[in-house]
Amino acid sequence: MYTILTIIAAVLVVALLAYLIVNKIPKGVRPVISILLWVVIAFLGYSIYQAIMAPIEFNREKVKRYTKVIDNLKTIRDAELAHREVTGKFTDNQDALIKFIDTAKFAITETKNIVVQEQRGALTIDVEKRVVDTLGFRDVRADFAGRDYKNMFNVPGTNAKFDLQIGSVEKVQGVKASVFEAKVDKAIVLEGLDKDLIRQEKEALGGVEVRGEYISVGSLEDVKTGGNWPPKYDTAEEKSNNE
CATH class of the missing domain: 1.20.5 (Single alpha-helices involved in coiled-coils or other helix-helix interfaces)
Structure with a gap:
């Protein structure tokens, strides 16, 4: 306008x-x-x-900053998923999550079906059962090789840290699921740029833009572990990994 x-x-x-x-x-x-x-x-x-040119330069700088922020959010997400796999729950303790990556191990398991005999009264019958055997353990840290997970809670280009929270959501009556959310206000990431364009960016409804006032991953209101960014940021990551 x-x-x-x-x-x-x-x-x-x-x-x-x-x-x-x-x-x-x-x-x-x-x-x-x-x-x-x-x-x-x-x-x-x-x-x-x-x-x-102002909006063009703004968008160019915005994408550059958002890409770095989203990379950290993806690392946080993967760390939370690893933590839940090993411990059964998410955590909002940032230092503990970093330590977890350094020290925890995934169990390497094998699931197989075996047939055992059971006595049912006067009868002996064959019953098939599923058995899970632990074959060994693998370092969680191996999944984060080449990723700066020790600084994953620092918002790139700022002195701020991501806000990390956990909670629970009842998706089925009587059954609660653990959830987490990590986020940062867009205004923090875009500090120093045009204030009117920042205000417009915080009102973005999605589509090819990051939706809402925050850049976030996970949710405290729904059972999901995805981020609120558009697919182009994931495509950029895949392209970078393939080069």
Whole structure:
């Protein structure tokens, strides 16, 4: 809207000056006015250029910052999922989660069906049972090789940390599921950029944009572990990993 208004104002100002030069201003003064008109045109041209380029530069910088933030949120998500696999629950203790990656182990198991004989009264019958055997253990840290998990709670480019919370959601009556959410306000990530564009960004409804006021992963209201960013950020990660 600002860009459109700037262009309309520029056209009106130039048209008015041109009219005055042709119809109202004496010929002797016209050269001076013409120079002033060119100065005004140059200024308006620069203003229009800035109005057009500002959102483009904002989006370019936004994507650059968001990509780093989302990479950390993905690491937090994977750490929480690993923690739940080993302990059965999520955690909101950031230091403990980092220590967990350093020290915990996944159990390597094998599930198989075996047939055993059971006595049912006077009868002996074959019963098939599922047995889970533990074959060994694998370091959780191996799944985070090459990832800066020790700094995953730091919001890149800022002095802030992600807000991490856990809770429970009742999806089926009487059965509660553990949930978590890590998030950061977009305004923190975009600090230093145009405030009007930041305000518009926080009102984004989704689609090709990160939805809402925060960049987040997980949810305290639903059983989900995905983020609120669009697929292009995941595609960018896959492309980077393949290069």
